[in-house]
Amino acid sequence: MLHYKNGEPAGLVTNIQKYTIHDGPGIRTEIFFKGCTMRCKWCSNPETISPLRELGVYPSKCVRDDKCGLCVKACPLDGAPIRFDGEHILASLAMAQACADCLRCADECPGRAIKLWGELMTAEELMKIILEDLSFYRRTGGGVTLNGGEVLVQWEFAHELLKRCREQEIHTCVETALNVPTEHMEAVFEYTDLVITDIKHMDPEKHRAYTGAGNELILKNIRRAAELGMKLVIRTPVVPGHNNSDEEIRAVGRFLRDELGGRIIQYQLLPYRKMGTEKYDSLGQPYPMGDFVPPERSQWEANLLHLASMLQEEFGLPAVPGSGAKLEL
Amino acid sequence: MALTSTENVLKYRDTYKHAAEIDVHPQAVEPFDKEWGVGISGNTPEPSPFPRINRILKVTQKSTNGFVAPDRAELVTEAYKAHPGEPQILKCAYGIANTLDKTPIFIYEDELIVGCLGCDKKGAPVHPEFGLNWVVDEMRDGLMGYSEERTHDYFSYTEDTRQRLEALRDFWDGHTVEDMTNALITEEERKGSHDGKGVFFADAYIFCGAGHLGLDYDRLFTLGFGGMLREIDERDAALDPALPGDIEKRLFYKAARITCTAATRHILRYAALADELAENERRGERAAELRMIAENCRRISSDPPTTFWEAIQLVNLANTMIHIECNGHSVSYGRFDQYMYPFFVRDLETGAATREFMQELIENFYIKIWDLNKLRNHILIKTFGNGGIGGPALTVGGIKKDGSDGTNELTFMVLDAHAHTRIPCPWLAVRMHSGTPWELKVKTANCIRMGTGEPKIFNDDCAIPSMLSSHVELEDARDYQVVGCVEPDPSGKAYGWKDCGHMNIARVLELAINDGRCYNCGPDCPRWARCGAVGGRLGLATGSLADMTDFEQVKEAYDKQMKYWCDRQVALLNAVDIAHQLVRPLPFLSILMDKCVEKGKDVTMGGTKYNFTGPQGVGIGTAGDGLATIKQLVFDEKRVTGAELLDAVRHNWEGYEGLYAYVNSDRVHHYGNDDDYADDLTKFAMDTWCRHIEHRPNAHGGFFQPGAYSVTVNVAHGQNQWASVEGRKAFEPVSDCMGAVHTRCCSHDIKGPTAICRSVTKLDHARATNGTLLNWKFSPNTLVGETGRDNFIALMDEYIQRKGMHSQFTVANQETLIAAQKDPDSYRDLLVRVAGYSAYFVELNRALQDDIIGRTSLSFE
Helix, strand or coil: CEEEEEEEEEEEEEEEEEEEEECCCEEEEEEEEEECCCCCCCCCHHHCCCCEEEEECCCHHHCCCCCCCCCHHHHHCCCCCCCCCCCCCCCCHHHHHHHHHHHHHHCCCEEEEEEEEEEEEEEHHHHHHHHHCCCHHHHHCCCEEEECHHHHHHHCCCCCHHHHHHHHHCCEEEEECCCCCCHHHHHHHHHCCEEECCCCCCCHHHHHHHHCCCCHHHHHEEEHHHHHHCCEEEEEEECCCCCHHHHHHHHHHHHHHHCCCCCCEEEEEEECCCCHHHHHHHHHCCCCCCCCCEEEEEHHHHHHHHHHHHHHHHCCEEEEEEECCCCCC | CCHHHHHHHHHHHHHCCCHCCCCCCCCHCCCCCCCCCCCCCCCCCCCCCCHEEEEHEEEEECCCCCCEEEEEHHHHHHHHCCCCCHHHHHHHHHHHHHHHCCCCCCCCCCCCCCCCCCCCEEEEEEEEHHHHHHHHHHHHHCCCCCCEEECCEEEECCCCHHHHHHHCCCCCCCCCHHHHHHHHHHHHHHHCCCCCCCCECCCCCCCECCCCCCCHHHHHHHHHHHHHHHHHHHHHHHHCCCCCHHHHHHHHHHHHHHHHHHHHHHHHHHHHHHHHHHHCCCHHHHHHHHHHHHHHHHHCCCCCCCCCHCCCCCCCCHHHHHHHCEEEEEEECEEHHHHHHHHHHHHHCCCCCHHHHHHHHHHHHHHHHHHHCCCCCHHHHHHHCCCCCCCCCEECECCCCCCEEECCCCCHHHHHHHHCCCCCCEEEEEEEECCCHHHHHHHHHHHHHCCCCCCCCEEEEHHHHHHHCCCCCCHHHHCCCEEEEEEEEEEEEEEECEEEEEEHHHHHHHHECCCCCCCCCCCCCCHHHHCCCCCCCCCCCEHHHHHHCHHHHHHHHHHHHHHHHHHHHHHHHHHHHHHHHCCCCCCHHHHHHHHCHHHHCCCHHCCCEEEEEEEECCCHHHHHHHHHHHHHHHHHCCCCHHHHHHHHHHCCCCCHHHHHHHHCCCCCCCHHHHHHHHHHHHHHHHHHHHHCCCCCCCCCEEEEEECCCCHHHHHHHCCCCEEECECCCCCCCCEEEEEEECCCEEEECCCCCCHHHHCCCCCCHHCCCCCEEEEECCCCCCCHHHHHHHHHHHHHHHHHCCCCCCCEEEEECCCHHHHHCCCHHHHCCEEEECCCCCEEHHHHHHHHHHHHHHCCCCCCC
């Protein structure tokens, strides 16, 4: 899917985060693209799922309609989609979806209680921001990480952006679920130095149950990426009740050893953490894991350590808990 | 020779489990990359590998509460009474000599290093020369001990103490530094000061000494007190009394001789006490230690030290005596790893001491510093909580006089000693530069990651050129130490009057755009009758923003208003300076400073080599965002008129809620986001301050140096200030040090640490020759692991390469700090960085706690 801004190819971006250190080596600038091909229940970035712009509403930042009211005044529907609870503006799904193509209220809101999720940015605009931290990349072996949503949904733009990074000799990393047409993946990999991808489950049905998609295409793409000689970091978000048993993780280990010959940079076991709930609220959506209570820190830490050492011992894999261990590139 | 023999090496090899790792390069006691955890702060029982240190820590109080010790005040008074009519400098000398001869002294269980302030641990001697009334008044009014007005840093006292001090009141009334200052100033200097509307403060040294220096360790170790006495006698003998100047010198030498011989006698008192204790000590090992302490003291009472133990003993005693004399804040311990290194090497060669024993001595030394205390009034402790003796900086690392890197094993041991004690003393500073070894960066990062707030990082590549611009010679500049919270200082060669005052430059902007009037000008103001009611104004009439037609007029008004207030602050500070010279010369300190004895001149009068006066600009970010807000909203976007913006702040944003949200949002250019629009104006705000302060002559023969930091007075200045245009409501703190603005609404910096690093280093740090400071705050999970460590080091490297002068670090979860507010008893050991120093979080007052919690947490995830 290719977007345009004033006739120029553009990416639909939800967030640009500087100084990320856990998604690739060194100090990085990470760009989050909008639109995803999966629906993982534990997703902590719900604003990146829809390929369209959306409005997020943060009631606590609202000045109150009686003291401000600029959003209602700006609204061509006389404020019909905008609801207040007597004091503050309320988030609603209707507003998130219906108003995203108007945006006049978001433009006017002084405290950014109404926030636009999804900004069109050209490669040139993004390069300007990326280059601000060039000296930090040079010092640490860092660079740029494209993430999402699913960045490969916007594969043409990603290809163009990474090409420009390569021209500036900036290290490039793509974090992708790989649930995309293989040829799109291959195109973007032309300018990709490191790939971070997930294996969320080896069983296609369980995979489908928790992510809305089977894993056949993903595993095929991972095999292809390995064939192409891509440097791979594989992750599994270890979600209690979904994939946290020894046998489920062993299945991943078997795949990595038998199908990829263990040729990966690192295998990371990530904890499930209840994050992004305030973003679901801003979109007027319920949190898909509902009131699931995650285990205590000490418990999941112990489990991740156990799983990592199990994979090291049984499969000889470079398995680590968390994403804080240094990458040996 | 119990503890310095080879048996000792064998003895410690068993108790010290890390001994096997000693050979890791560089050869410190702990491996250079030893990790102590991330964000764990002081919450570790028995942090030291030495049982002795843990025993001492167990009986060490984790707060700065103390008691009032009246002995010094009485002994000084007694000497003054015995010498009526003598020149002031001699009265001072007799006063100190009498105190050193007669004040109580103590030696405590387990300690290897002795020396205290002439009172028991945590006691604070009284210095009536600087003002006695406030001490007696606070005791009378219940403001010295624990009360609602003083919930921390409170001082107990007996009724006997109160009466003894009360009895001295009449003698000192009218004869103190405070009285003399009042005689030297007029309403013009007073109206905007701490005593008036609080545009600037200049009261730091009215009630105490200037401090903020370190003694000349080369001098101390080469000459010893005996050698200094010989020098005094020789120079005195060479005088020509027919020259009027030499009469003054003769007077100085007389005072110097009185204090120098008193110092020798004072040290011998410790020797005698140690012998006496040894005599009655039944445990043979402790008796041997006490005899060794006595022997050490006897040698250094007159001769230069020969071993590490003697040298560190002398460092402690010389500094306690300086405190007993000068009552100054931030008497600092210089470049410890440099001046102690020759002893370290020699002792290892001769076998006089093991590395482990020297490590233990350093840790004991830290606790000795933490035991010291200082009286402060109940107002000052609100912003300077948990300060203890205040400002005992100790510097390691950095380049040597010849330009080569000076990192050595002691550099590492000093940092290990902090990890082994986890108390907020001394205030550690690591000097770094482009050639700092990787191992030291790792050691420093690991120390910082603990979260105790120690050490701070100073940048040679900025500080040294900065000092050169103050005409400091190259070798002296390279040999700088950090004093107190923030200030680079030519070790042992400067009387810098650092941190003597501060100007709220955000307040200057208020007066600049409001025609010299305060926003909240009205009948409630205590100055109303003299100022507003008669159609007048506090400051200079520089016009109203309502009438200004372009932004250049705003800048011009700010510039003129700044000069007006700098003139008044300089005048007041020079008056205090003169009062010190007239009332409280410092003959003992003078003999320990470079050049004073050579010149025959007291240090207060310009006796040492370099003489500066260093006030700070406060509210840099607030002023910068204020200028950016005005430029963008009033002149570029024309979103509001100048009159509307003024009306909004006059009403404390009431009725302007939309505008309040807007100025606090990311739609407005804000300092700290790598945005030139705001960063350039912040630079202008700071440069204007510097321009009107730098190189103005001071009263002790040197000139003024501007600083750019607040430490914690941003809270106090905020409490004196109505709302401001960048989105601050009335009485909130102004921005801290070089940091970005955070108002109650939100933080103005939202782009993370790389943007902070780039924004802050667009300002001209080297121009702030009295020092700058950036407080970084990290949540622990961002620093975990090798990834967290190495990227943190890279961030610091970048800050150094970009010529940022100085960084300090808080590593704590917001949740932890909030939990500690709710349940202080469970967090007694939670050390945090305040600014310039670390303190026990639960010992701080609420406003300061909130300010620390509010600092933007830089998350890397």
